Amino acid sequence: MRLSQYFLPTLKENPAEAKIASHRLMLRAGLVRQTGSGLYIWLPLGLRVLKKIENIVREEQDRSGAQEILMPTIQNADLWKESGRYEAYGKEMLRITDRHGKEMLYGPTNEEMITDLFRNNVQSYKDLPKNLYHIQWKFRDEVRPRYGVMRGREFLMKDNYSFDIDKEAAKISYDKMFVAYLKTFARLGLVAIPVRADTGAIGGELSHEFQILAAEGESTIYYDKAIESFDLKSLAEDISPDIIQKLQSIYAVEEEKHDADNCPVAKENLRIAKGVEAGHIFNFGTKYSEVMNAKVSGSDGSMIAVEMGSYGIGVSRLVGAIIEASNDENGIIWPEAAAPYKVGLINLGAKNEECTEACDALYKKMQAAGIEVLYDDRKAGAGQKFATMDLIGVPYQIILGPRGLKNNSAEFKIRKTGEKTEINLDEIVSKFI
C-alpha cells in the first residue's frame, strides 16, 4: 500500500483522553477512531491487525477440532428468561425492545442461544463430543468505558461451547481449549499466564483466565515462578497431558484471591506482575443443559443432560494487549504474526526522480513476491517519515535515499532493536520471503 493514498490519519500529539499506552498509540498510529462512548471504528491499518489476530485464533480453534458457526448479535430475551440470567445479568446487558414490543438484547455471550441450538438439533450421545465456536461482535454496556478497545462496549470475541456426555469427556474438551489458548497466545508472541479464576456470571467450578503480562495491565497477579520454566512464548506443537496438569496446578491467582499468610509458594519463589485478561475458559457442567433441557439419549436409552463448557478470547482486546506488551517511546512494536505489514519501505528522495523510480520498482518487486509492504511514497521530510514508520511499528524497515542508491544499497532497520545495517538492493526481496 502506498502511504500517499492510504486512509491513515496519524496524530502527532498524545490525545488527552487516552490514559494507557495502547489507547494512545492506537489513536496516534491511525488504527482506530472513537465514534461514541466505548464504540470504535477500525481504520484500514487497525483492521489488518484485527484480522491477523482473528485468523490465528480461528486456525487454532480449527486445529483443536472445533467447528465454526456464526450466531447473530441480537438475541431474544426469552432464552435468557429460561436460563434465569435475564434478570441476573444486570445493567451490562444492552436491552432492546423491537417495533412489536418484543424484548431482545445485544448478546454479551451466547450460552443460552447455543444450548437452544444444540437441543433442537442433537439427539444422541453418538453425535458427541461437539465443540462449536463463533467470532462475533458482542456488547457489554460498561458503566465507564475506557482504555480504548481494551474496555470498549462493542468488542469482537471468539467464544465457543463444548458438549460432552460425561465429566471425564468434558475435562478432555476443557484441556483441548486450554492448549489451544496457550498456542494462540504463543503464536502472537505473548506470554500468557493461566490463572485459576472465579466463574462469576457464567457459573461452574473449573475456570482459568489467561493473563498477558504488561506493565500497565489492569490486573495484579501472583504466581509461582516455576511457571517460567515452561517457556510459554514458544510452546511446542504437542503439549502432553502431564504438562497440562502441571500448568493447571501451579499457583497463579489474581490479587483478590491471594492470601500472603496462607500462600503455598515460598516468598522467594513468588512473582507479582501486572496482566491483561485476554482469555477465559469455563467448565460449568450441566448448569444450562439441566434448566434448558438439553439432553441426549445415552447408550442405554436414558436421557442425559450434556456437560458443557464455554471459552472466550477477546479478539479486539488482544490488539490493545499486544501493544501494552510491546511498545517503546517511539510507538508500537508489532510481533510479526500480528503486524499489519511486514516491511515499511521509506523513500528518502521522493522529490528525486531516480530515487523514486528505484523505490517504485522495489515496491513492485516486493509486492509481486507476496511481501506485505507499506510504502511511504509521500513528499515529506525524512524526520516525519522515520517517525511515522516507527509509530506504526512494522517489524522491518527499508530506507532508500539518493546517496545509498549510488551504491545500490539501502538501510535495513529492525524496529524492535533499532539495529541498522546496509543491504544490497538485489538482496531485499529474498530477505523477506
Add this chain to the structure above:
Amino acid sequence: MRLSQYFLPTLKENPAEAKIASHRLMLRAGLVRQTGSGLYIWLPLGLRVLKKIENIVREEQDRSGAQEILMPTIQNADLWKESGRYEAYGKEMLRITDRHGKEMLYGPTNEEMITDLFRNNVQSYKDLPKNLYHIQWKFRDEVRPRYGVMRGREFLMKDNYSFDIDKEAAKISYDKMFVAYLKTFARLGLVAIPVRADTGAIGGELSHEFQILAAEGESTIYYDKAIESFDLKSLAEDISPDIIQKLQSIYAVEEEKHDADNCPVAKENLRIAKGVEAGHIFNFGTKYSEVMNAKVSGSDGSMIAVEMGSYGIGVSRLVGAIIEASNDENGIIWPEAAAPYKVGLINLGAKNEECTEACDALYKKMQAAGIEVLYDDRKAGAGQKFATMDLIGVPYQIILGPRGLKNNSAEFKIRKTGEKTEINLDEIVSKFI
C-alpha cells in the same frame, strides 16, 4: 470434513414456514437455523458459503481501489439527528437506549457515521478521491421478516462510501463501483441486471439496483433484451467506459416504474422477468456533506462540500439469491465460486473395510492436494447418501463402492447436469486441481 463428525443437521421434510426455494433448502441442507423472528444462526456449511461470497465481494472492492474499514454495529443517535434522518427513518430503525439513557441505534446503513469520520480526518482536496467500505452486520426491523435470510432483520452487508471533489470525479467513482458490482455478480455465476432505481431514504439523483434473475424473485423487472447481448455472466476483465454508458442507459426498470403506454422499447424487444435485488448504488452529491459540514479545502483554498456516493451489496442475501437462481427438485446446485466444498466423496461401502480404507486414503490425498472435499463416511444407506449430497449441492461427486474398487474406479457425477462417468482412482486428484 468427515460428515460423521460434522455439525450438519439436515431435514428430510420441507419446513412449513418456508415459502420459497432458498428458505426451504437452506433449512433442509443445514445451512442455517432460525433463532428468532428474522434472526438466523449460520451453521458450519452455511458459514462457508457466506465467507466465500464475502471474500469475492471483498476482492472486487479491493481491486477497485476501495479501502476496508470496520464500523461498529451500534451508532449514536446524535449523528442521525444532525442529518435529519433520525425521525425520517421510521420503525425499521432499531432504536436503543443505553444504561445512561443515551439514544443509540443498530445501524441500518452508515452514511452519517462515515461522513463524521471523514470530516474529522480529511482536510484537503489532495486526499481525494477516497472510497471506504466495510462488511458488517446491519439491522432493519422489518414489520414481517420472511423468506429466510432474503428478508431477515439482521443481515450482512458490504457498504461503501465515496468522497470526491466534484461531480465529474464522483461519476467516475460511481462507474468504478458499477463495474465492480458487475464483476462480483459475474464471478458468482449470476446474471445481474442493472436497473435504474429510485433513491428512497438514501437520497440523490443517480441510482441503480442490481437484480438477480430468479424464478421466484420478489421484484418484477422490465428490460430491453439488448442487455442480453452483453453476456453479463462472463464479463471480461476490462469494461470500457463506452460499455458502462450503454449498460447504464439501456431500458430496465421495476414494475412500478414501467408504463406500458410510454415505454421506449418496442413490445417484441421487451423482457419481463422476476428478480432478487442484490445490490444498490447511489450518487447523492452533497446531501450529507452539506448538512454535516464535511468540507475539504480546494486548490484555491475555498472550502468545498464533498460529493458522495454509497454502494451496498447484501452479502447474506446473496446466499439465498444464488439458491433461488440455481436449484432443482433434489436440492441446491452451487456455482463453484460459492460452493461450501468443491467435491463430495461418498463411501458406498462404509461397512466394508477395504472400501473404507480406499475412501479414507482418497480423502487424505485430496485434502493434501488442497481440494475442498466433504467426505460422507457415515454408516448409512446409499439412497440417504445420494440424497444428502444432492441436497447440499456441491458441484462434483465421487462415489466409490466395493464393486468399483475392484476395477480401481469410482463414479464421477456432475451435480448440475446429473451426468455420471467412470473415473480411475489415480486420476481423481488431478481432475480437481
